[in-house]
Amino acid sequence: MTGIPRSVLSLRGLAKSYGATVAVESLSLEVARGELVCLLGPSGCGKTTTLRMVAGFVSPTAGEIWIEGKPVAREPPHQRDVGMVFQHYALFPHLSVADNVAFGLVNIGMPRAERQARVSEMLAMVELADLAHRMPRELSGGQQQRVALARALALRPAVLLLDEPLSNLDSRLRIRMREEIHSLIRRLEMTTVFVTHDQEEAMALADRIVVMHRGRVEQVGSPDQIYEAPTSRFVAEFIGLCSLLEATVTDVRADTLVVQTSGGVTLVLRRPAVRVTQGESVVAVIRPEHVTPASGGLANQLTGRVLSSTYLGSLSRHRLLVSGEELLMECHAGTLSGVRPGADIKIAIDPARPCVLVTDPRR
Amino acid sequence: MEPGDGPVDEQGAGEPQPAETDAGNLDGTRLGLARQLAPALLILLAFLVVPLLALGRISLLPGDTAFGATGWSFRQYAKVFGDLFYLRVLAETLGYGLVVAGATFVLGFPVAHSLARMRPSARRWRVALIILPLTLSLVVNVFAWLVILGGSGLVNGVLLAMGLVDAPIRLLFNRGAVLVVLIHTFLPFQILSIMSVIAQIDPRLEEAAANLRADRWTIFRRVLLPMALPGIIAGSTLVFILTVSAFVTPRLIGGGRVHMLGSLIYEQVAVVLNWPFGGALSFVLLAIVLTLLGVASRLAGARFFTTRS
Amino acid sequence: MLGRQAFLRAATGIVRWCVYVGLALPPLIVVASSFSRTTFLTFPPKGFTLAWYWRAAQSQPFMQSLLLSTELAIVATVLALLVGTPAAAAIVRRRFPGREAVQAALLAPMVVPLVVLAIGLLQVLTWLGLAQTFAGLVIAHVVLTLPYVVRTMAASLMLFDRSLEEAAMSLRARPSQVIRRVLLPILLPGVLSASVFCFVTSFGNITLSAFLARGGLVTLPVQIFTYVEHSYDPVLAAVSTLVIVVTLAVILLVERLAGLDRML
Numbered sequence: 001m002t003g004i005p006r007s008v009l010s011l012r013g014l015a016k017s018y019g020a021t022v023a024v025e026s027l028s029l030e031v032a033r034g035e036l037v038c039l040l041g042p043s044g045c046g047k048t049t050t051l052r053m054v055a056g057f058v059s060p061t062a063g064e065i066w067i068e069g070k071p072v073a074r075e076p077p078h079q080r081d082v083g084m085v086f087q088h089y090a091l092f093p094h095l096s097v098a099d100n101v102a103f104g105l106v107n108i109g110m111p112r113a114e115r116q117a118r119v120s121e122m123l124a125m126v127e128l129a130d131l132a133h134r135m136p137r138e139l140s141g142g143q144q145q146r147v148a149l150a151r152a153l154a155l156r157p158a159v160l161l162l163d164e165p166l167s168n169l170d171s172r173l174r175i176r177m178r179e180e181i182h183s184l185i186r187r188l189e190m191t192t193v194f195v196t197h198d199q200e201e202a203m204a205l206a207d208r209i210v211v212m213h214r215g216r217v218e219q220v221g222s223p224d225q226i227y228e229a230p231t232s233r234f235v236a237e238f239i240g241l242c243s244l245l246e247a248t249v250t251d252v253r254a255d256t257l258v259v260q261t262s263g264g265v266t267l268v269l270r271r272p273a274v275r276v277t278q279g280e281s282v283v284a285v286i287r288p289e290h291v292t293p294a295s296g297g298l299a300n301q302l303t304g305r306v307l308s309s310t311y312l313g314s315l316s317r318h319r320l321l322v323s324g325e326e327l328l329m330e331c332h333a334g335t336l337s338g339v340r341p342g343a344d345i346k347i348a349i350d351p352a353r354p355c356v357l358v359t360d361p362r363r
Numbered sequence: 364m365e366p367g368d369g370p371v372d373e374q375g376a377g378e379p380q381p382a383e384t385d386a387g388n389l390d391g392t393r394l395g396l397a398r399q400l401a402p403a404l405l406i407l408l409a410f411l412v413v414p415l416l417a418l419g420r421i422s423l424l425p426g427d428t429a430f431g432a433t434g435w436s437f438r439q440y441a442k443v444f445g446d447l448f449y450l451r452v453l454a455e456t457l458g459y460g461l462v463v464a465g466a467t468f469v470l471g472f473p474v475a476h477s478l479a480r481m482r483p484s485a486r487r488w489r490v491a492l493i494i495l496p497l498t499l500s501l502v503v504n505v506f507a508w509l510v511i512l513g514g515s516g517l518v519n520g521v522l523l524a525m526g527l528v529d530a531p532i533r534l535l536f537n538r539g540a541v542l543v544v545l546i547h548t549f550l551p552f553q554i555l556s557i558m559s560v561i562a563q564i565d566p567r568l569e570e571a572a573a574n575l576r577a578d579r580w581t582i583f584r585r586v587l588l589p590m591a592l593p594g595i596i597a598g599s600t601l602v603f604i605l606t607v608s609a610f611v612t613p614r615l616i617g618g619g620r621v622h623m624l625g626s627l628i629y630e631q632v633a634v635v636l637n638w639p640f641g642g643a644l645s646f647v648l649l650a651i652v653l654t655l656l657g658v659a660s661r662l663a664g665a666r667f668f669t670t671r672s
Numbered sequence: 673m674l675g676r677q678a679f680l681r682a683a684t685g686i687v688r689w690c691v692y693v694g695l696a697l698p699p700l701i702v703v704a705s706s707f708s709r710t711t712f713l714t715f716p717p718k719g720f721t722l723a724w725y726w727r728a729a730q731s732q733p734f735m736q737s738l739l740l741s742t743e744l745a746i747v748a749t750v751l752a753l754l755v756g757t758p759a760a761a762a763i764v765r766r767r768f769p770g771r772e773a774v775q776a777a778l779l780a781p782m783v784v785p786l787v788v789l790a791i792g793l794l795q796v797l798t799w800l801g802l803a804q805t806f807a808g809l810v811i812a813h814v815v816l817t818l819p820y821v822v823r824t825m826a827a828s829l830m831l832f833d834r835s836l837e838e839a840a841m842s843l844r845a846r847p848s849q850v851i852r853r854v855l856l857p858i859l860l861p862g863v864l865s866a867s868v869f870c871f872v873t874s875f876g877n878i879t880l881s882a883f884l885a886r887g888g889l890v891t892l893p894v895q896i897f898t899y900v901e902h903s904y905d906p907v908l909a910a911v912s913t914l915v916i917v918v919t920l921a922v923i924l925l926v927e928r929l930a931g932l933d934r935m936l
Contacts (some may be wrong), residue, residue, distance in 0.1 A: 016877075082842065094857045151843065399761060406811075448690060470690075473688050474692070500868060502897050506912050517701060522712070550691065580680055608787055615900055625787050637682075638791070648787065652788075
């Protein structure tokens with residue numbers, strides 16, 4: 001892709017290596033105005049390095065970064081039109097809340113009256129107006145984060161960058177802050193990139209998720225695309241729960257595939273978009289909710305033995321042994337009450353929902 | 364902590380510490396590094412290294428003065444090690460070093476231990492008290508001792524008042540007085556050194572030992588002493604070095620009677636103006652100090668590993 | 673067994689209190705005996721008079737040396753901070769070959785016996801024609817206090833959260849603005865702490881000053897030292913009290929500004 005990009009943030013062939021170690025391997029991404037993109041992956045996958053390259057704290061080994069049609073890859077951080085919220089907030093301890101929020105405005109030389117108006121506006125937006133004169137150490141974690149947000153947004157940047165924004169908060173606060181951040185960003189139509197290792201957070205917040213692993217992009221897509229149609233084992237296993245069944249294709253039909261698992265089970269599944277030929281090795285990604293207790297005319301009916309059951313309130317989750325392979329099943333509470341480990345039950349696998357991956361010998 | 368360490372949120376095999384920045388930081392370029400270090404290093408080179416080299420050169424002069432002198436000779440060192448007087452001073456100085464190091468250890472350990480185990484609020488003023496003598500000039504401390512030990516000073520006053528003596532006794536200008544003052548002067552160093560090392564020993568280890576029937580002496584001998592040894596060695600070495608280098612105390616408290624290496628050097632350089640000999644004496648002192656530092660660091664280091672059990 | 677325990681407890685308790693008293697007493701004695709009416713040094717002091725302070729104030733040698741010591745300490749402190757802080761920053765924040773060696777070198781003056789350094793320094797300064805000058809004294813005191821600056825500022829810089837720098841830059845602060853608005857204000861306690869160490873060390877130093885300042889430039893401690901060698905009377909107590917007062921004043925002033933907690 002060449003020429004000046006029209007998207008707000010454009011990464012082209014962005015790469016970073018430290019000597020022989022490759023931290024990020026040729027990442028390309030276009031982020032549209034108002035879009036919320038999440039970089040998701042385990043520790044060491046390169047997501048934070050990518051974010052820091054966009055911010056300007058790491059210089060790329062190769063590739064381009066364009067912000068609002070301007071190439072910025074060689075520019076120092078203080079000249080880039082980005083706002084960043086750091087993982088531990090990085091509030092200036094010697095400045096009050098109001099002075100923290102005003103910090104960037106002072107640096108760009110905004111006159112005092114205008115500055116004060118903007119600060120009041122930002123503090124009102126994050127509902128911290130009455131804490132304007134407090135010092136950071138007097139605030140709770142959630143309040144500190146809101147100050148960090150207000151501070152970054154005060155400059156009305158083209159792109160907002162968030163580094164693991166919620167990982168320091170306890171779980172209840174995390175969910176509430178997640179919703180607050182989400183609605184704030186939406187209201188401002190702020191183009192946002194955030195980094196997290198928490199897949200629930202990614203699924204809840206993002207318009208699109210970039211799943212990364214060992215420096216490489218595994219898959220880019222909306223949350224439901226990532227969940228329902230993972231394109232690799234890694235993505236399938238990283239997001240949500242699943243059982244992976246290795247199988248061989250025995251028959252290719254118009255809309256479906258017939259496969260036989262290594263355990264000898266025959267399944268009819270939805271045909272994937274990629275071309276599949278008979279005899280090829282595939283992996284069936286079966287999510288726990290794709291497995292239900294058998295009844296009536298359901299397809300893919302099998303017998304399995306219950307290995308263990310976990311009661312989770314609204315759901316129950318069961319580990320089953322089906323023809324020598326482990327299968328996870330999830331049902332609404334009460335569906336399988338009274339089923340004990342060791343019991344045999346009849347189950348059915350929804351043919352339409354599991355995704356079939358063509359296994360690449362490289363993986 | 365390595366430079367560049369920031370809040371750690373990811374520890375990955377493939378990804379460096381997130382705060383590692385090779386762009387957009389304050390530290391700049393290679394040229395910047397040189398500019399940061401150059402002034403300090405140049406000053407040290409010119410006014411620490413060169414002086415020591417100059418000292419070495421002076422000590423190898425044959426004559427009795429450095430002024431316009433030339434020539435190379437080991438005569439000065441021969442004088443140091445050949446003359447019984449100087450050898451005795453050397454030996455005595457080393458002896459003082461040992462005594463002071465040992466005494467400060469015995470006196471300082473109980474204080475250091477109680478300080479290490481104290482709440483910060485209680486500790487603060489006590490530590491300030493201990494540091495106070497260090498901040499005041501040495502002369503002030505020594506002078507105070509002149510007042511305490513003098514003919515009409517505190518000790519004599521008490522002795523007279525209690526009727527233990529009829530006339531003031533001479534307490535100053537002898538070895539004992541010098542030792543007392545040296546111990547007093549360097550005690551804070553030992554206390555701080557031991558305190559910091561005991562603070563690193565988990566107090567629960569002492570509790571565990573007590574639970575296993577160890578009395579306080581045993582706890583000291585078998586738990587505290589072995590584990591605190593590196594700090595004790597460090598503190599004692601420091602005190603030893605300070606003691607053998609001392610010159611104000613022996614001159615003022617010892618009168619003309621007590622000779623230590625430091626005061627001898629001062630005499631030769633500032634009074635007799637025999638720089639070559641003074642230089643040789645200094646180099647002997649420097650050699651002692653450096654040897655000691657080498658030995659101590661090896662001792663402390665090695666012992667540190669064996670007490671890990 | 674119980675007897676030994678009790679004995680040990682008592683013994684260590686006594687030792688502890690002796691140490692505290694022993695450390696606190698001498699300065700108090702000096703101050704007290706400066707008020708004595710007698711012409712020789714006594715303790716406890718007899719009578720009360722401020723005559724010795726008058727004498728000290730009118731004594732040109734003492735007042736001049738007090739002024740010199742103060743000036744010297746201030747100049748040496750400022751220079752040591754200017755030279756030592758960038759060096760400390762280089763050691764803490766950057767990786768380069770020989771970093772450990774440089775660190776050892778910067779702390780070396782603390783290890784070399786001052787007596788040894790003094791002679792060599794005297795010779796070098798003589799070669800440079802700076803032997804009896806204020807500049808020579810300043811150089812010596814900068815070498816003396818540099819390790820304190822490096823050690824204190826290195827500790828301060830290590831504790832500094834670098835994400836604050838990055839946050840500042842992400843908020844459009846140029847490097848000079850980052851230093852001015854974020855780094856320096858937060859490092860101020862460290863700077864003050866280093867200043868105290870430097871001032872106190874320089875002000876109270878005898879050894880270097882004694883060797884380097886014979887003749888014209890005599891610092892206060894050296895003045896006291898030479899005076900005591902010949903005779904002693906309560907004037908010395910008064911002057912020593914002055915030293916105590918100046919030292920404590922500096923420490924308390926800085927503590928008021930920075931907070932003792934952050935220094936100790």
